[in-house]
Amino acid sequence: MNSSTLFNASLVFYLAATVAYFVYLAFRNEKVGLGATLVTAVGFVIQTAAIGLRWRESYDLGYGHIPLSNMYESMVFWSWSIILIYLVFERIYRNRTLGVIAAPLGFLAIASISIAPNISQEIEPLVPALQSNWLTVHVITSFLGYAGFTISFGVSILYLILSAEKRKDGFYIVGMASLVTMLTLFAATILDFIVQKVAGVAQPHLFAASFASHAPGVKLVSWIAAVGIFALFWYVGTLYHERLAALFPGLRILDDLSYKMIMVGFPLLTLGIVTGAAWANYAWGTYWSWDPKETWSLITWLIYAAFLHARFTAGWRGKSTAVLSVIGFAAVLFTYIGVNFVLSGLHSYG
Amino acid sequence: MQGESPHVVDEKQPPPPAGPEPAVVSASWYDPLLKFFSSVHVAVVTLIILASISIIGTVLQQKNIGDVGDNLRLYQEFFGDAGRAQRAFDISERIGFFHLYQTWYFYALLGLLSTSLIVCSVRRLPTTWRIMARPKVDLEESGFKSSPNRRTLSLRLPRAEAAAVVVAALRKGGFGKRESERDDALFLFGQKGAYSRLGIYATHFSIIMIFVGGLLGSIYGFKAYMQVSEGETSNQIMMRGEGNRTATLPFQVRCDDFQVDYYPGGQRPKDYFSKLTVIDKGQEMLHERIEVNSPLQYGGIWFYQSSYGDTGRGLKVSIRAVDVKSGAGHDLSFTGNEILDVPGAGVRVQMQRIFPDFARDEMGRPTSRSNQPKNPVAAVEVLLPDGTSKQFILSKLYPEKTPVSGVPVDLTFTDFSSIQYTGLQVVYDPGVWVIWAGCTLMVFGLWFAFFSSHRRVWVRLREEGGATAVVLAGNANKNRESFAEEFERLGDAILAVGEARG
Numbered sequence: 087m088n089s090s091t092l093f094n095a096s097l098v099f100y101l102a103a104t105v106a107y108f109v110y111l112a113f114r115n116e117k118v119g120l121g122a123t124l125v126t127a128v129g130f131v132i133q134t135a136a137i138g139l140r141w142r143e144s145y146d147l148g149y150g151h152i153p154l155s156n157m158y159e160s161m162v163f164w165s166w167s168i169i170l171i172y173l174v175f176e177r178i179y180r181n182r183t184l185g186v187i188a189a190p191l192g193f194l195a196i197a198s199i200s201i202a203p204n205i206s207q208e209i210e211p212l213v214p215a216l217q218s219n220w221l222t223v224h225v226i227t228s229f230l231g232y233a234g235f236t237i238s239f240g241v242s243i244l245y246l247i248l249s250a251e252k253r254k255d256g257f258y259i260v261g262m263a264s265l266v267t268m269l270t271l272f273a274a275t276i277l278d279f280i281v282q283k284v285a286g287v288a289q290p291h292l293f294a295a296s297f298a299s300h301a302p303g304v305k306l307v308s309w310i311a312a313v314g315i316f317a318l319f320w321y322v323g324t325l326y327h328e329r330l331a332a333l334f335p336g337l338r339i340l341d342d343l344s345y346k347m348i349m350v351g352f353p354l355l356t357l358g359i360v361t362g363a364a365w366a367n368y369a370w371g372t373y374w375s376w377d378p379k380e381t382w383s384l385i386t387w388l389i390y391a392a393f394l395h396a397r398f399t400a401g402w403r404g405k406s407t408a409v410l411s412v413i414g415f416a417a418v419l420f421t422y423i424g425v426n427f428v429l430s431g432l433h434s435y436g
Numbered sequence: 437m438q439g440e441s442p443h444v445v446d447e448k449q450p451p452p453p454a455g456p457e458p459a460v461v462s463a464s465w466y467d468p469l470l471k472f473f474s475s476v477h478v479a480v481v482t483l484i485i486l487a488s489i490s491i492i493g494t495v496l497q498q499k500n501i502g503d504v505g506d507n508l509r510l511y512q513e514f515f516g517d518a519g520r521a522q523r524a525f526d527i528s529e530r531i532g533f534f535h536l537y538q539t540w541y542f543y544a545l546l547g548l549l550s551t552s553l554i555v556c557s558v559r560r561l562p563t564t565w566r567i568m569a570r571p572k573v574d575l576e577e578s579g580f581k582s583s584p585n586r587r588t589l590s591l592r593l594p595r596a597e598a599a600a601v602v603v604a605a606l607r608k609g610g611f612g613k614r615e616s617e618r619d620d621a622l623f624l625f626g627q628k629g630a631y632s633r634l635g636i637y638a639t640h641f642s643i644i645m646i647f648v649g650g651l652l653g654s655i656y657g658f659k660a661y662m663q664v665s666e667g668e669t670s671n672q673i674m675m676r677g678e679g680n681r682t683a684t685l686p687f688q689v690r691c692d693d694f695q696v697d698y699y700p701g702g703q704r705p706k707d708y709f710s711k712l713t714v715i716d717k718g719q720e721m722l723h724e725r726i727e728v729n730s731p732l733q734y735g736g737i738w739f740y741q742s743s744y745g746d747t748g749r750g751l752k753v754s755i756r757a758v759d760v761k762s763g764a765g766h767d768l769s770f771t772g773n774e775i776l777d778v779p780g781a782g783v784r785v786q787m788q789r790i791f792p793d794f795a796r797d798e799m800g801r802p803t804s805r806s807n808q809p810k811n812p813v814a815a816v817e818v819l820l821p822d823g824t825s826k827q828f829i830l831s832k833l834y835p836e837k838t839p840v841s842g843v844p845v846d847l848t849f850t851d852f853s854s855i856q857y858t859g860l861q862v863v864y865d866p867g868v869w870v871i872w873a874g875c876t877l878m879v880f881g882l883w884f885a886f887f888s889s890h891r892r893v894w895v896r897l898r899e900e901g902g903a904t905a906v907v908l909a910g911n912a913n914k915n916r917e918s919f920a921e922e923f924e925r926l927g928d929a930i931l932a933v934g935e936a937r938g
Binding site for chain 1: 476477479480483484486490491493494495498500501650659699700704705706707708727728729731738740742861862863865868871872875878879882883886887
């Protein structure tokens with residue numbers, strides 16, 4: 087047995103948990119709810135074991151480092167963090183509503199990284215700069231923070247979609263666009279996987295089988311499909327508005343849950359930035375060098391700082407803060423993934 | 437300014453009055469300015485502008501970390517026209533896009549943010565302080581009625597004894613106690629976690645501290661680079677970002693040894709170390725081995741392992757020659773292309789060429805990729821007594837791949853060294869401790885601001901025909917659900933003890 091077998095097993099559990107949480111939401115059956123929690127917890131234990139096993143495997147290879155050092159490992163840890171934050175939250179607030187957001191996100195994070203092309207799943211040796219205990223603290227705090235923001239983002243999308251009265255509501259369009267963007271990105275990743283692994287055509291970059299294809303036809307069809315899905319969801323979303331809204335707790339509770347998650351994420355992100363600065367100072371003698379990753383983490387921090395002030399002091403509620411949460415999460419995604427692919431800097435290793 | 441405290445989390449229910457409202461300060465010329473800077477909208481807009489403008493510096497290469505020339509290529513790709521790209525490049529350079537975070541307008545935004553933080557805090561702190569330090573103890577009837585948590589109990593005890601029961605319960609719950617009397621009623625007040633209201637002020641102050649620390653470092657500190665070869669001593673440093681101006685340290689640094697460890701496979705460096713000695717006024721003050729993530733500090737100046745390289749000087753190669761017949765071994769030490777005698781074996785060995793980082797080029801000829809001793813290989817010639825000779829290739833990492841046969845000695849490549857240099861980042865930053873103090877304060881400040889709450893309980897006791905009517909009210913500025921439970925428990929405890937005594 088190796089760690090990737092265990093990672094696959096945890097995937098199965100998270101997928102099952104997703105289904106269970108939706109069933110729970112639909113029928114409000116406490117037994118189903120308890121089952122969903124149990125399945126998630128078992129998946130979490132398996133994933134934890136998988137991370138531990140991967141850690142040990144790195145020692146067997148003669149490298150010996152905690153598995154938090156490249157894109158694959160950090161994505162797995164992101165998934166782990168989302169589930170952890172959610173389980174703790176469920177325990178404290180005795181509320182299972184967010185399971186329908188946390189379980190699929192936990193699933194998606196590992197699933198998409200397992201199939202993305204050009205992402206090495208190998209255990210790599212660490213360059214000297216990364217050999218530090220600060221690495222562990224920095225990555226763990228940052229990703230737990232990201233996880234809080236991720237759940238808040240999910241809740242905010244729900245809020246924007248469920249609070250809409252009319253299709254032309256700008257907030258509703260933002261919510262639907264976010265949801266459809268996530269869905270199409272996921273679909274595009276799967277398409278890449280099929281083309282690469284099943285059809286055996288090497289992919290030069292991400293989304294080469296869809297949005298970023300060299301064949302204009304494929305590119306066009308992909309964009310038309312994405313717009314089509316958006317139009318369909320956008321139309322259907324209000325048609326079944328009442329039935330959808332009945333599945334979830336009231337809007338006030340969603341609003342509250344979203345901001346509670348940001349209250350978890352913000353201090354953790356702060357700690358992540360501070361430990362990153364301390365580490366940089368210890369390794370290079372510079373606590374802040376305006377490298378793109380650092381700057382983007384600061385941009386993310388500023389957006390959530392704006393969110394907190396808007397909500398606490400200026401009294402914003404509901405749709406406007408939900409939009410800020412969506413923008414904040416876009417910044418999180420760019421800080422974490424976008425910077426690595428689009429910009430260059432010290433963090434180019436993951 | 438709204439509410440009793442500007443940063444109270446989710447204060448929706450009207451709190452019981454907490455003292456008289458602050459008197460309106462008479463208007464003066466700076467009032468509009470104060471109003472502007474204490475506006476939360478100004479703060480939020482400043483945060484958003486800062487975030488947006490920072491993006492520019494992540495897209496365009498910045499002078500201190502990247503190659504500004506890349507920006508021209510980026511513009512050419514974007515505009516597809518060399519002339520326009522050049523114009524855009526010139527304009528960007530003039531308005532400081534290539535050193536965005538050091539421009540006057542970026543500093544101005546940070547200044548605006550700082551001013552906003554200071555003005556907000558100074559204006560709001562007195563009110564917060566009054567709520568914490570001078571709570572209204574004798575709450576009005578309306579205050580009790582509007583409280584989100586309230587409860588009325590009747591205890592069959594005289595007022596003094598009932599008060600003792602309440603005081604004991606408050607103390608047990610961790611609530612500090614104050615009392616006051618008005619209109620035949622005794623008022624008790626207890627609070628805890630009041631300091632949580634200071635968390636946000638601590639957080640705001642910590643940001644100012646971080647700015648101050650950064651300023652201190654940029655005014656009084658320096659960043660430099662120095663290069664010291666093994667065995668040499670230097671006090672010369674090259675200042676960064678000042679046209680490579682050189683400067684002299686008040687003490688000297690000697691590099692005693694430099695070493696690189698590689699991961700299995702021999703290509704990826706695992707660790708690199710320098711053994712350094714600090715010499716101050718002719719005395720050896722400090723010996724330390726530094727590596728990446730483990731710097732040295734002397735006299736407030738930090739030395740970080742930053743790079744390394746080979747000087748190409750002082751080559752030393754050791755070959756062990758074992759006489760096949762007698763089994764006697766000799767170490768041959770080469771520093772160049774000399775010919776060395778193997779005593780007793782009757783042969784001589786000449787060093788022909790050294791490849792520190794051996795590889796074969798596309799024609800299959802031996803070559804060295806670099807000066808780094810990643811895969812040292814030696815080409816030697818064994819001169820036999822009959823005047824003939826044989827050539828061998830010896831690998832240090834893979835001796836089994838380069839066997840020596842047909843000559844009376846067995847040769848092993850045992851050691852390779854040349855003089856390396858170590859590259860050190862030299863930093864003096866007197867502001868760094870202010871930064872860390874600020875960061876620590878920020879983390880604790882956020883913790884108190886988000887996760888602890890100011891919990892208050894008001895109690896009114898009035899004698900009513902042999903019994904005492906006890907009215908409880910309470911609120912918390914955060915985490916209300918858990919306070920509601922605590923409030924219930926407090927009431928239950930008072931009731932239980934009161935009934936037991938009554």
